[in-house]
Amino acid sequence: MNxxxxxxxxxxxxxxxxxxxxxxxWAVVPTKSKNTGKIKFLNQSVDFGKVAQxxxxxxRFHFKNAGEGPLRILxxxxxxxxxxxxxEFDKPYPKGEHGYIDINFDTSAFVGITHxxxxxxxxxxxxxxxxxxxxxxxxxxxxxxxxxxxxxNISTGTDKSEDIxxxxxxxxxxxxxxxxxxxxxxxxxxxxxxxxxxxxVTLKKQExxxxxxxxxxxxxxxxxxxxxxxxxxxxVEGPINTKPEYIEFGAVGKNKISKxxxxxxxxxxxxxxxxxxxLHLNGLEVKDPKDIISxxxxxxSRNGQEIxxxxxxxxxxxxxxxxxxxxxxxxxxxxxxxxxxxAFFL
Numbered sequence: 001m002n003x004x005x006x007x008x009x010x011x012x013x014x015x016x017x018x019x020x021x022x023x024x025x026w027a028v029v030p031t032k033s034k035n036t037g038k039i040k041f042l043n044q045s046v047d048f049g050k051v052a053q054x055x056x057x058x059x060r061f062h063f064k065n066a067g068e069g070p071l072r073i074l075x076x077x078x079x080x081x082x083x084x085x086x087x088e089f090d091k092p093y094p095k096g097e098h099g100y101i102d103i104n105f106d107t108s109a110f111v112g113i114t115h116x117x118x119x120x121x122x123x124x125x126x127x128x129x130x131x132x133x134x135x136x137x138x139x140x141x142x143x144x145x146x147x148x149x150x151x152x153n154i155s156t157g158t159d160k161s162e163d164i165x166x167x168x169x170x171x172x173x174x175x176x177x178x179x180x181x182x183x184x185x186x187x188x189x190x191x192x193x194x195x196x197x198x199x200x201v202t203l204k205k206q207e208x209x210x211x212x213x214x215x216x217x218x219x220x221x222x223x224x225x226x227x228x229x230x231x232x233x234x235x236v237e238g239p240i241n242t243k244p245e246y247i248e249f250g251a252v253g254k255n256k257i258s259k260x261x262x263x264x265x266x267x268x269x270x271x272x273x274x275x276x277x278x279l280h281l282n283g284l285e286v287k288d289p290k291d292i293i294s295x296x297x298x299x300x301s302r303n304g305q306e307i308x309x310x311x312x313x314x315x316x317x318x319x320x321x322x323x324x325x326x327x328x329x330x331x332x333x334x335x336x337x338x339x340x341x342x343a344f345f346l
Contacts, residue, residue, distance in 0.1 A: 036125045037071020037093060040064050041132070048105075048136040054225030057105040061132055065093040067124065073099075074128075075121040075282055075319030077344070081106055082116050082134070083283070103134065108225060109147060111140045121318040141172045141222040144230065149201060149216075151234035156333075157205050164199040164230070166218070171195075173221070180217040186232075188216065201232075209238035210338040211245075238334035240266045249321075249343035252313040262339060264305040270331040272297040272305055279323035281315060281345065293341075295325065313345045320344055 042062040051057065065071035070092035083104045093099055103118055118132040145165045154160050168174035176197050179188050187202040199218075206212065212234040217227050235245060242264055249258040264272075275297070279289035286292065292315070296308045307327070321343040328336055 035069035036067055036123050037065045037069055037095070038067030038124055039071055039120070039122050039130055040066040041130065044130065045133040045135070048134070050137045050139055051107060052224035053107055053111060053138050053140040054222075055107050057107060057134070057136060059103050059105075059134065061101045061103065062098060063100065064098050065095055068095060070094055070123075071097075072123040073101075073120065074123060075317045075345070076101065077119040077121070077282070077318075077320045078103070079116050079118070081110060082118060101132070103132065105134055105136070107136065107138045108229065110136075110138050111143065113137050140169050141224060142166055142168050142174050142220065142228075144218075144228060146230075148231045148233065151203050151212075151232070153235045153237055154203070154206070155237050156207060156209060159202055159205050160234075161200060161202040164201065166197040166199065166228075168195050175221040177219045177221070180219065182214065185214065186216065201230075203232075203234060206234075206236045209236050209240075209334050210336070211235055211340065238331075239268065240264055240270060240329065240331060240334045240337060242337060242339070245339075247309060247339060247341040249311045249341060251344045251346055252311060253346045254313055257310055257312045258343065259311075260309045260341075262307040262309065264307065264337070266303045266331065266334075268331070269302050270305070270329050270334075271299070272307065273328045273330055275307075275325055275327045277323055277325045279321065281317060281321055282319035286315075289323070293323070295327075297327075309339075309341070311341070311343055315345055318345050 040063060044061070046059045048057050072092055101118075101120065105116060107114070114136050116134040118134070120130045120132060122128050122130070143166070145167070146162070149162055149164065151160050151162065166174065166176070174195065174197065176190060179190060179199070181188055185204055185206075187204065188199065190197060190199040201216065212232070214232040216230040216232060218230055219227055242262060244262070247260045247262070249260060252258045275295050277289050277293050279286045279293060292312055294310050298306050298308075300306050309325070311321075323341055325339040325341065326336055327339070
């Protein structure tokens with residue numbers, strides 16, 4: 001089948017978008033040096049076998065510079081539950097020198113056969129990225145039917161309740177001794193019904209507007225996971241409606257920019273007075289993010305505002321980017337607006 005140049009370009013772009021957002025990101029990073037390093041791992045995968053839920057699994061991946069020039073680790077991106085530690089980012093590894101990357105995998109939030117991936121980005125000319133894979137069969141003493149308790153969107157001045165069922169696995173004699181939580185924010189009751197435990201969690205009326213991120217600790221008699229962290233999420237709506245509620249900038253190449261628009265509407269007149277951002281690259285805080293991310297607000301109607309966010313990849317490192325914006329308004333009820341953002345630097 002022959003494709004026209006236009007269709008061929010569209011097809012190539014579609015494939016690139018698929019690879020980026022499926023987590024299988026492969027990008028060629030230009031380099032000025034003719035002779036660059038070549039990373040060669042002793043092995044790129046590890047199978048931990050059967051492990052108890054709650055264990056933190058550790059593994060050290062050893063590598064060698066098998067290239068002619070210096071090798072540099074530009075960034076490491078780990079999927080949820082994993083953390084990667086490489087002590088010296090951008091350190092030059094000469095030809096033949098060895099190094100390692102330590103991976104930690106917290107199994108507390110996972111059950112069953114689980115696969116995790118870690119992407120290592122280097123200055124290698126032809127194939128700069130390597131994927132390290134981890135596998136484990138995580139065995140639990142009990143299962144929580146809602147490990148993430150998402151209340152969704154709620155209005156200020158209202159409360160909302162959710163029911164949770166905790167079930168033992170393989171006749172484990174599950175007992176819950178107590179539940180720890182912020183009593184000013186929740187009401188929690190729990191009781192045993194045959195083998196299962198039933199919890200009722202009520203989110204009380206909230207005054208603070210924006211994303212609510214919290215956890216409730218469930219204390220059990222399990223030796224492998226004595227405390228289960230029940231993640232709680234909600235978005236408390238105020239008079240100012242924000243769309244979207246968080247921003248995904250996507251994948252941003254070196255010295256490239258990505259722009260997104262936030263639309264704000266309210267029942268009354270309001271203005272944006274000031275804004276500030278915090279930004280993390282590969283889990284490390286960027287002290288002065290002003291050159292990387294900026295904003296510009298404009299009034300489109302009496303009750304409407306638009307904020308244009310611009311993210312520019314000026315970093316020498318590649319990897320995952322996350323952070324949040326805080327905007328101060330003159331609205332008497334909703335004095336602050338919080339916007340989370342995510343991106344990936346190529």
